């Protein structure tokens with residue numbers, strides 16, 4: 500009896516086969532081509548899923564993710580056509596180097612795109628996750644956790660609808676399909692020294708307050724539980740954590 504218990508405990512402690520289940524639901528009434536990217540310079544564990552796929556309206560996709568997935572992201576791509584071009588311009592928004600399957604080292608996706616981000620089993624044995632519009636917005640998304648004591652991260656509002664004119668991104672038919680962040684839109688003309696990008700002389704939380712970020716309130720009021728700019732953690736509703744010891748599963752929903 501003692502021997503059996505010891506073996507079982509060892510397996511848990513060493514985390515040999517610990518995995519999470521990720522579910523991606525497309526509640527939009529149009530096809531999404533999700534992109535997935537792991538920053539391999541931070542960690543080598545990757546999900547059991549390609550770095551990009553086609554997902555019809557209403558479809559659900561489930562895959563497993565190692566519970567030490569570090570610096571991973573999933574985002575929606577829209578209006579993709581890989582028949583002639585295999586690269587960032589294959590999609591109206593969110594396209595990546597590589598084509599349908601984003602390149603493992605450079606396929607992070609072209610802004611603007613709403614991004615769900617994870618670091619599992621991080622510091623203090625916590626999962627860290629967020630929904631980011633730091634690089635702009637394309638599709639409403641939501642991240643829910645199987646551990647119901649953990650918060651939902653989301654950008655549930657369609658920020659394309661009232662996107663300020665200087666931030667709008669249009670598809671070939673003129674429809675607004677994306678809303679740039681002020682940083683990406685380069686409103687202040689110098690992204691290396693910018694209160695919108697928190698760069699140069701604005702590169703700390705103290706020197707880059709939300710009040711200095713153009714259109715902060717447009718994004719934060721529509722999507723209060725999302726990460727709106729580089730130092731948005733001060734809002735208390737940007738970066739979320741969940742106890743990793745319970746090995747929670749995650750559901751990402753497009754158009755929640």
Ligand SMILES: *[C@@H]1O[C@H](CO)[C@@H](O)[C@H](O)[C@H]1NC(C)=O
Nearest residue numbers: 688689690691692693699700
């Ligand atoms: C932009 O900011 C950087 C960093 O402060 C500075 O070195 C550069 O000269 C600036 N460029 C322009 C065009 O002002």
